[in-house]
Amino acid sequence: MSVLLSCHWNFVGIIITLSLGPSLPGRADDSTGEYYSWQYDNSHVRFNSKQTQCMDIPMDLRLCYNVGYQRMRLPNLLDHETLPEVRQQASSWVPLLAKRCHADTQLFLCSLFAPVCLDRPIYPCRSLCEAVRDSCAPVMESYGFPWPEMLKCDKFPIDNDLCITVQFSDPKNTPQPGPNNICPPCDNELKTDILRDQFCASDFVVKLKIKETTTENGDRKLLTRKRKKILKLGTLNKRELREMVIYLKNGSTCQCHQLDQHQNDFLIMGRKVAHKFILTFIHKWERKSMSLRSFKYFHCPSFHSTFQ
Template identity: 55%
Template sequence: MKGARTALRLLLLGLALGLGFLVAPGAPAARAEEYDYYGWQAEPLPGGGAGRFYSKPPQCLDIPADLALCHTVGYKRMRLPNLLEHESLAEVKQQASSWVPLLAKRCHSDTQVFLCSLFAPVCLDRPIYPCRSLCEAVRDGCSPLMGSYGFPWPEMLHCHKFSLDNDLCITVQFAPLALFLLSSVTKICAQCEMEQNADGLMEQMCSSDFVVKMRIKEVKSENGDRKLIGAQKKKKLLKTGPLKRKDTKKLVLYMKNGASCPCPQLDSLTGNFLIMGRKVEGQLLLTAIYRWEKKNKEMKFAVKFMFSYPCSLYYPFFYGAAEQH
C-alpha cells in the first residue's frame, strides 16, 4: 500500500510539473523504504545491471540560474548526483553548458526535458529516468542536425540504456500531430542559419576548426550532402586550424544532410563567402556560411577580433561527441 501511494505521489508530482510519467499497470508495489531519498547508495540502472555507487549521499538543491540548460525547464529543484554520474554542481554546469546551442536549434521540442531529466533530474523520492521513446524521439529529431556539424549521437545518450514505456519514466511531451506538422515544413539548412551579431559570429568561429574567405566555383549534390568546390584563387585563410596544404590547394567542403534544404546564401555564387568548418575523418564539413559583405560592421568586427574573443564553454559544440581529425 505504501509503495502504491509512493507511485501515485510521483505521478501527481509529475503532472504538476508538466512532465509525463508512465506507471506500468499491475507493476509490483515497491516498499517505501526502497525510495528513501537519503538512505540509498546504489542506484539501479533502468535497463538492469549493477547499480552505481557515489561518494556522497544524494541531495536536493535549487537549479542555479547559471545552469542555462535547465534553469527554465519547469521545475525548481534538482537531484545531485545526477543521472550522468556528475557529483558536483561545477561539473554539471561545465558539461551541460555545451548542450545549450542545441536548444536554440529547436530540433525537437522535448530536447530540454530529455537532457535535463539526466543533467538536472527532478528531486523526488527516487531517480526518474526518461523513457526510451522520449530518448528516441529527441535523437531522431536532433541527430541529423548534430551529424551536419560532424558530431554523432553520443554514447552516454544511447537510447537502449533507458526503459521501454512500461515503467515509471518521463514520456514524450510533444503531440505527435504537431510534431508531424512541424517536420513537414521545409527548414533552411542548419549551416545557413545566420547569426546577426558579432558575438554570435565569434561563437561560431570558436566552435569551428577553420575560417576561410573564399569564392565558390561550383555546388553539387552527393549522397544527400551538398558539395561546395572552391575557386582556385582569391581565398584567404583567416583561421587555419588543422588544414593541410593539400586541403587549401583545392578546397572542397561538404554540407552534411544539405542536399535538399534551402540555403539562401547559395542562390547566387557571385562574390566572396565567409565559410567556417570542421575537419572530421579527413573530410571538410561546412558548419556556417555567409555572403561576404564589406559594409557589414558586425562581420568586420568579428573577423578582426576573432582571436581575442574569449571562447565560451560551448566549444566543442556538443559535449560527449568525440572529435576525429
C-alpha cells in the same frame, strides 16, 4: 497506479506525467545524500551507489538554466560529477535547441544533464528518448554526428515504470526535416547568444570567401579561397585551414541560399569529423552586426566534446 510530479516549467507550463510500475528499482537516503541510481542496459538494471548533492542550476549552464526548475542534482544521470564537466558536455547540445527539431528536446536533455532535485533520480521514458531521437537525429547527421551511444534509447525505462513521458506529441509542435527544408547549418538567426553557442561548439571558425561549390555523394562541397581570417583554430593547424575543403552534409537535397552568391564574405563554423571539415554554421558576414573583436570575448569550456 499513477502519480503526477508537478514541476513549474517556465517555457511551457507543463506537468510531467509519471507512470509508476509494480516496483521501483531505486531509492534515496536524504540523511546521507546517498542514492542507488538505476539504468536500463540491454534489459538489465545497473545499480550505482554515489554521494549526491543538490545545487542551483547556474546561469552559464545554458542548456538547462531556463528549463523551469531551479535545483539539480550531481552526479547527474550521465555520471558527470562536477559542474565544469556538465557545463562543457551540455554546451555541445545548446545549438540543437535553436533548431527546434522536437518540442521536448530540452526536457529530454535536461532530465539527464541537470536532473531535477528530488528524493530519487527520475529518468526519461524510452518513448521520450525515441521521439526526440527520431526528430533530431537527422539534424545531427547534417552536422556529421550520429545519435550518441550514451543516449541509446533502450537504456531508458519503458513507460510503465517511473519516468518522464513525452509532453508534446502534436506533430505541428515538432517540425520534421525534409528535402525541401533549409539545410540546418544554413538556417541561423544572427543573435549574439546563437553565435556564442555555435562558436563554442565548433572546432574552427573563419571568415572567408567561397570559390565554387560542387556536389559529391549527396553532400555539397565548398571550395574556399586561400585567404582566410581565423577566429578560432581549435586543434587544427593553419595549413589545414588554408587548404580546407568544407562539406555541407546532405547539401544536395536541401536549400542553402547563402551559397547562391559566392562574392560575399562568409562566417563559417564547423567541425573536423573523420578527416573531413563539416559545415555547422554559415552566414553572410554582416559588418553592422559582426566584428572580429566580438569573437575574442566568447569564453568556452575546455573539456573534450560529448561527440568525440
